[in-house]
Amino acid sequence: MDKQAFIKQKFERNQTALRLKPSLGLGTAISKTKISGLTCESTEGTWSFITDMPEQMGGAAAGPTPGVLGRAALGSCLAMGYMLWASKMEIEINSLEVEVQTDYDDGALLDTSTAFPGYSQVRYVVHIESEASEATIAQLLDKADAHSPYLDVFSRGQNCVRQTKIITPKS
Secondary structure, three states, X not given: OOHHHHHHHHHHHHHHHHHHOHHHHOOOOOOEEEEEOOXXXXXXXXXXXXXXXXXHHOOOOOOOOHHHHHHXXXXXXXXXXXXXXXXXXXXXXXXXXXXXXXXXXXXXHOOOOOOOOOOOEEEEEEEEEOOXXXXXXXXXXXXXXXXXXXXXXXXXXXXOOOOOXXXXXXX
């Protein structure tokens, strides 16, 4: 079984399971991040990774910045979504790459600018090799974009709620 046939089989199996029992698709994901200097170690389940800031910002450059991970999260979510839907729609994909571009003003982070600290614009370019028609590819991309969790996160304001738990040091 080729990769796309395997993906289609799994997609349809999960889709059927969620139609039969929608609660299977609901959950809460929890990741934890500890910091030392500006170097962070984040864990979620069995996954662990390091993020850091560059040396010119006071970091140790021990890993990618949060911005790199954010762009990678969007790019990989889009790429996976395109491949999932291409497989479901039986559109053969020879190669696919998503390039994420962002515009920012670091002055907002450092309180030297009145700009918003987030991106002023996010763009993504889909490089796709397929024998399918341009109309079919457009239909695929539109379908996948409509169901992309991280495109939604980047496009629609999310409800972010801060909770604080203060720990008093023991003397």
